[in-house]
Amino acid sequence: EDQVTQSPEALRLQEGESSSLNCSYTVSGLRGLFWYRQDPGKGPEFLFTLYSAGEEKEKERLKATLTKKESFLHITAPKPEDSATYLCAVRTGANNLFFGTGTRLTVIP
Amino acid sequence: DTEVTQTPKHLVMGMTNKKSLKCEQHMGHRAMYWYKQKAKKPPELMFVYSYEKLSINESVPSRFSPECPNSSLLNLHLHALQPEDSALYLCASSQGLVNTEAFFGQGTRLTVV
Numbered sequence: 001e002d003q004v005t006q007s008p009e010a011l012r013l014q015e016g017e018s019s020s021l022n023c024s025y026t027v028s029g030l031r032g033l034f035w036y037r038q039d040p041g042k043g044p045e046f047l048f049t050l051y052s053a054g055e056e057k058e059k060e061r062l063k064a065t066l067t068k069k070e071s072f073l074h075i076t077a078p079k080p081e082d083s084a085t086y087l088c089a090v091r092t093g094a095n096n097l098f099f100g101t102g103t104r105l106t107v108i109p
Numbered sequence: 110d111t112e113v114t115q116t117p118k119h120l121v122m123g124m125t126n127k128k129s130l131k132c133e134q135h136m137g138h139r140a141m142y143w144y145k146q147k148a149k150k151p152p153e154l155m156f157v158y159s160y161e162k163l164s165i166n167e168s169v170p171s172r173f174s175p176e177c178p179n180s181s182l183l184n185l186h187l188h189a190l191q192p193e194d195s196a197l198y199l200c201a202s203s204q205g206l207v208n209t210e211a212f213f214g215q216g217t218r219l220t221v222v
Contacts, residue, residue, distance in 0.1 A: 034210050034211070041216075041218065042215055042216065043113075043115075043199050043213035043214050046210050046211070049209075049210045051208065087151055087152075089211075091206075096154060096165065097142065097157075097211055099153075101150075
């Protein structure tokens with residue numbers, strides 16, 4: 001059975017304190033791993049697409065990496081405006097697109 | 110432009126009402142999705158349309174009825190809903206079903222009373 005697990009469930013950081021979020025997956029035929037940011041009451045905002053192990057993508061303070069079993073979202077020197085829920089999603093061989101449970105990030109000034 | 114537009118933003122309906130949620134995209138995407146999201150939970154896939162044909166139905170109750178009139182529009186018809194159906198309903202679109210990211214609308218906050 002396809003599974004996507006994110007950890008930690010919640011993370012509180014001081015402003016400027018770098019950290020990483022984890023997305024572990026077990027799927028039949030990965031056809032892409034995606035990171036999204038979601039603010040309360042809003043739709044998910046697309047951040048990154050990763051297709052193959054070893055791939056990395058960067059945008060401002062965020063960097064996403066991919067291995068054969070997991071993906072990391074590294075946040076460097078976060079600011080309060082980075083507070084949100086970060087979701088990873090995978091496309092499977094069944095052409096499904098389903099989400100992990102998310103990490104709620106709070107950055108304290 | 111990566112915009113997916115959903116209307117209405119908020120909807121309150123009684124259990125005997127019939128209502129529809131609408132979704133529109135003008136990115137030329139050929140796959141469109143409906144997701145349901147409860148508070149503090151991830152989005153759950155309901156339906157997927159590919160080239161205006163229903164591709165995936167994740168065992169959704171028949172009180173939810175999707176419709177894809179053309180490649181830019183996606184509707185979700187609601188009838189005889191239950192209070193537990195109250196949630197944020199999200200529409201998304203992607204270029205295709207393989208190896209492509211999906212872009213989401215801002216959602217419709219549905220409350221069933």
